[in-house]
Amino acid sequence: MKKICLLVLSLLLIFMITPMKPFELEGDAFSGEIKTGAGSYSTIKPNGRDDVQSEIYKTDQIEGPMETNDWWSSTAWTQYSNAQYPHPLAMINQEDGLRIYNPSNLITGQGDYIAGWMNDIDDFVLGHSNVRSFPDTRVDDFSDWFVSNTYQSGTSELNVSYGHGSPYVYATYKGGNPELTFYSTPEIWYGNENSSVLGITTEKGNNYALFGPSGSTWEGLGTKSLTNLLNGKDYFSVAVLPDNSIETLEKFEEYAYSFVVDTKSEYNYVEENSEVVTTFTFETERKEGTNDGTLFALYPHQYKNSNQPLLDYTYESVRGTMKVAEGKSFETKMIFNGVLPSLPELGDYNKETLASYIQEDFDLETSAEDTYWYGKYLGQLSTIAPIAQQMGGMDAANIFHDKLKDGLENWFTASDQNGQLKDKFLFYYNDNWGTLLGYPDSFGSVRELNDHHFHYGYFIKAAAEIARVDKDWASDENWGQMVNLLIKDMANPDRNDDMFPYLRNFDQYAGHSWASGHANFFDGNNNESSSEAMNAWAGIILWGESTGNKELRDLGIYLYTTEMNAINEYWFDVDDENHQPKNGEFNRSTASMIWGGKTVGDAVWWTDNPEEVHGINWLPITGASLYLTQYPEYAKENYETLLAERRNNDWSIWEDLIWMYRAISDPSDAIRQYEERADVFTPEEGNTKANTLHWIGNLDALGTVDNTVTADYPFYAVFKKDNKRTHVVYNMTDEEKTVTFSDNTVVTVGPHEFNIGNGDGGTIPIPGEPGEPGEPGEPGDGTIISEDDFEIEIVENNDESVTFTFTPTTSSTFVDIHYKVNNGAQQNLRTEQDGVSWKYTIQDVREGDQIDFFFTYSKGILAYDTDWYSYELES
Template identity: 50%
Template sequence: MKKASFLFLLIVSVFLLIPSNSFAFSGEQPLGKGSYSKTLPPGATDVQSKIYRTNNYQGKMPTNDWWSNLAWNQYSQPAYPHPLAIQNQEDGFRIYNPSNKITANSACVCGWINDIHDFTVKHSNVASFPEANVNDSDDWFVSSLFKSGTNSMEVTYGHGSPYVYFQFQGGNPELSFYTAPTVWYGNASSSVLGVTIAGSHYALFGPSGSTWSGIGSTSLTNNLAGKNYFSVAALPDNSPETLQKFKQYAYSFVTDTKVEWSYNEQTSKVSTTYSYTTTAKEGSQSGTIFALYPHQWQKTSHPLLPYTYNSVRGTMKTAEGSSFTTSMDFTGVLPSLPNNGSYDINKLAQYVNEAEAENDSPSPDTYWVGKRLGKLATLAPIAEQVGDTTAANKFRNEIKNRLEDWFTASDDAGNINSSQLFYYNENWGTVIGYPSSYGTAEELNDHHFHYGYFIKAAAEIARVDKQWANDSNWGQMVELLIRDIANWDRNDDQFPFLRNFDPYAGHSWASGHANFGDGNNNESSSEAMNAWAGLILWGEATNDDTIRDLGIYLYTTEMNAINNYWFDVKEENHHPDFTRSTASMIWGGKTVGDGVWWTANPEEVHGINWLPITGASLYLTHYPEYTETNYNALVSENGGTNFDVWKDLIYMYRAISDVNDAKNLVNSNINSLTAEAGNSKANMYHWIYNLDKMGNADPSITADYPIYAVFNKNGKKTYVVYNMTNQTKTVRFSDGHTVTVEPNRFNIDNGGNPDDGGSDDNPVSLPAQIEAENFTAMSGVQLETTTDSGGGQSVGYIDVGDWLDYSIDVPSTGTYKVEYRVASATSNGQVQFKSGSNTLATSTIPNTGGWQSWQTISTNVNLNQGEQTIRLQATGYEFNINWIRITPVNGSDEHTTKDYTAGVNTAGNNITIYFKPTTPSQYVDVHYTVNGSNQQNFRMTNNNGTWEQVVSGLNSGDRVEYWFTYEKSGPQYDSPHYTFTK
């Protein structure tokens, strides 16, 4: 009896020691204070169990990729790696090149695979395969395996590759065409053929020693001669020379692709390297030819080849090698806009009160709950700014309560929840929230859209309550969602790498299965940006640079893709016959502009790529001219400004290009306005009147801390930083400005720090010597102490693309001598003197012997009378400038270097170009153009050591560009180009 009593007391004691949040049901997996389920919730629908993969496949299967339908189907739907389109079929692998067949209209840019062309690569001994399976995949390539008994065909293909690689067992490649192709290179006895079918050109690369049969028919067979490899390349033209270039890499099979990114906080640059691993089937050639999308070739210094392809994304340019790197500017995000608007603070507080009084019960699924969380996350900081801490706390408490509910898989009794929980499907390696919606469970759609709202709301909590975000509390559950949509760790055995983001295409995909004839698709690019901003803010708030930098990479890359492929802000990529101002949705095989999944209503067709508009949406303001065009198109399509839905979002967008019109629209309609579900009147009013006060974000100025924005209104800049750290932080901007920010606070600065260079905008009257550090604006340079005469500071660290602006007042129109005080340890420097968009002179910076070894060089420019801004634009690199002196010249233009003094003297309608060598020259030739006309070349006349050439018949305003070829002690030298305007 005593033993039984003791046992009873022991059991009771053990139960008393179990914490209240213990994990009871067998499938519950704890993470900090939260948990997820490995057991499907009662009544829930799961994703299909069948994955079409071979036993060779390692790791979790990627979904939401351009090729994903291969893993979901017996064969596959069409897929669009670009420039090619392909399909895994029962009888083999179909290849189609849409490059010369893309059309467009008001609805779409159309580049999908057609019904019959171009050809199918089959196995000579297999008429029908039971299925095609994923055999291997990497970052943007995939291999499919067709197998029937001992016969097989493995096919490897990928983004940007004009090549498709084949390996055969038990037979030969047999190419089936709808009509007989034209053979324009090779013959039956050669291993390589060049063919054209339906206007598309291909090279067919058999192994050395192989032969062909069937030439002249609709079926070509390559007899492999005992080997097992074969490749096809889509060619940009049908010249033998092009074929030979592509042959160079035809047997260098791509076996792995890998993307690596880095964020340089000091320069705010995102560098992305795309690498190829290849295996030579013949010879020793490594590397490959690859085609770059516009967002890639615009941002790389990698040498390009002359070959291009058309695609539904625009022109793809080619390059060769084993890797290439892009460099993009990260333009910053904010947790919210600051309290710096021109609004009536009492009105803003009223709109906060209205939001606080709402009884909002959204649909219980992940999307609509996410939208509610996003709305609350924008309201909370606005409530703080109007001093309504009660409302701010209410908004944040609702966020916490909702998140903690979803982040706990069991109820108080320890049973699995039937809803408001996350379930982990181990087969596919994914987390599914229940209730699901829009195919997030069955098709694994839209996880980045839905979970992005959860993550960004959690980041708002982490901003003010870092304890809540600890791993021991709720942080691990937030990061579970991050890993689901954008797992960065290739060694993570729970999730595939970067599920929702396509590193080569530069944007995310929404469909989990991509089971469409047009390939995968992505509609709301802005909701993807919302997710990536959430990663940035969460990472910075929790001091996790890995997640922060991942978010910066995703945000920056997708921003560039949006500007190219959705908005086409520079009108370079959309087909000229596509008449829409924006793409509402992009697919692998087309670009759509006239509808979204649920409607053709213009407000939603446009607005789906704006929402949610938050402090992380300032990228929308970078191109106000495009915004004006897009808004006007919306008004035209809608038949006026009597909008039915999403008025709040439309007015916020309108503020980017015409803030006064936006304010008028708000004032006329706000009382009857119903905000979009994820937005509020308070956020609308706050955004519009902040842009009214500060202008749009200026992407030309970056910072060495990621939580920032620079606004520019008619040249007046406002620097905004939110410091998420616990220490005071000094943030330096690329124009030299600095802002010091207290911990966990905003700082709003309008300029004027005494130590960071720059001056006020009052113009300097000429003649004058201007200290280089007294710029009115700049990009990319830094200041340093100088040892030059007079001491003080000089401008240094000058790189290509950097610039300095100065405001000057020119007393009279005429020729002025510009002298630069420069120092450099290299000969790489070059600087342009610009007025507006006009380049007036270009000067080469000599190697002066060191970074503080100073020398004066000069050039002449023609300036018009009046106040103006001049720009010194670096077109070379590695030089310093201490001062600039601008003085009038009477009738001459002169340039001095260590080798010569040269210039122009004027007399009526004639000029005399002269050249005075420091060391006597045996000859001097002058080359010149007038107003860009044909180049003239003359041996100059030696006039007592000064070489001269007269140019006659000039009129006022004529522009003469001239340069010299001169002899000096034997060798011949070329001078820089100089410019003179009559």
């Protein structure tokens, strides 16, 4: 290791860069500059720059920042709306009312995509008997997964409310009655003119119950238009039914008059067992009857992580089967498997090559000016800095940290050296929508409020890397407030904040983020690069811990853990259940894009090139990307499908990302491909050669994540290779930390260090797999175990103790013993050096006791483990 450290440090003498200090403002700041510690943002838009539209279709009922990037957002952006897919229902607000459709029975697979979108001929329109054309539709209220919209014409009014997972649409009326217009005469199989409730089947074969208030009657039976005469009341509801049985209709009637008026999800990170508990609550208002609560349909990522009792009703969706439950609330519990600032340095590969790559990256610069591509540059620097630190110490890392500081400080200052408003590299706050806009922008990040979590996530991750080693820079007095504003823009944890909406980019019920600000597409909203969302959430985790803000840390853990489960279900479908439509097939191994109304597997926004179609949900690959390794068999399938689609491994683009992903399922093949192209490959724009080699080499050494083991500290990973686990912790704090894993492994790690090599924890055989404790050895003084690398001598003492002497064939800097007495708790302890040998005495043992043990010892710069052995004391 000394040779490599000296190599990198010698390079520093040539490539050392003097840090730039924040410039001092000359004169007064411009009138629209808002100071935030050492930074600032503008409330005045720079001349010549785009802005988001000024019109928001909302009522005066809504005050404060406007929710965007949701499945229903097109209502706020357009005169009526585009298609919306809360599932199981789909709907569009249009001039004659709310057009309703149930795609459940018609989900189809078309090979490259799964479709469940609205149709030119859908089920019916829920309208108003006295208005044929409303001037617009306006958002009147919204909660965590429900929205309420208002249609108004003079004194006539229609209000509708609907949401994720709900089979119901609720409506209230002024100046008229509910009028339902069908494309052909519906079949009526329950009720008549004088009953308040009808059961119907539409032309598409979809079953609904129509719930008028008690005492109401119907007109138009036998025609394409049904009118419910409210009889002096003002409420009405519709439910899509799983079947056309009277028993089912009567079950749905129990909750038909319990209108959902508020929804809320609240999360809690339970650190001691690394679990995210989320509680979803429905607030209902009884219009009649005695029932509270409602019926709701759960997505796969919800019911797979919940003990909520389920009814025998299901719906199909483009996310897979939804299962129905009832009540006022439900709870999910999901395991958080940790994040790391980088992988630990444990790989067996050419360190001089890695050092040369780091040297090359000392000169990393960018010509990018917009928030996305500049963010990718920040991502390169923040990923390589901790690798450089492991190889060459803080002097090496600080070359990259200084570049990060220079870039971020420029963006985080709205005025130039003369105190005037800059025209680029700044953030502007739009108080109409409640959003922070970066200039120059790209991919609709300003005009359409697209992709803020993708763009700003790189900035936050970069700031977190600085904060990991420089808390003063990250303080509120310096640059921390600007980072917190970026977090609040895309994922505000404060419901009462008057600057930004709550969790803008994240859909709590769907379990993942949305990219489009306006969602103004017939296919609904969309999200492409799920991995860039994970990069953002990991950045929040790291930033929160580094700055001592546990609220933000736990927010990031909630977002990261929930989105991870959604990715595994809907992008990757690791259980091969959700990409199996009953009609047709989906022949792709991955979804490249998720839409409200479809799942796409053959294209991204700019290309159908297979490398990018697959790779868009891998990048950027960092220490926070280990969730990709939890299912190596799926990773093998994903890679092999890409290989078949490309027809060979002569990759046209992003070969570095492909090798890094290949290392999950076959590191030897990844190394082979890398070595064939090591001298000529060009990394993906957000990646580096150093990160490529470091990832592949360390996955080869460590294996993949074992998601069955957790820790009581967020910055950990448990790797599994063959029959052994390696427990890794990075201590983000300023004090020594002891971390306990759920398999009873305990590690102690110093401040701002990985635990590798300190003898507490490390690599141990996995119980129950090959390599577990074997048969008892021969008892007696002087028992010898000889292997190529070491010799172990076991001597029983007369004072009810036994001494183990470990003698390596080459010198070791440390030797640790791990043992269990009579299969009790595992102990992990440092032995004492005695010349060339290392000794440890186990006290308080008795004849007949069985000791299962193994040793960890250093050999060169790496640590190795022996097999398990068993020794039985002489009886």
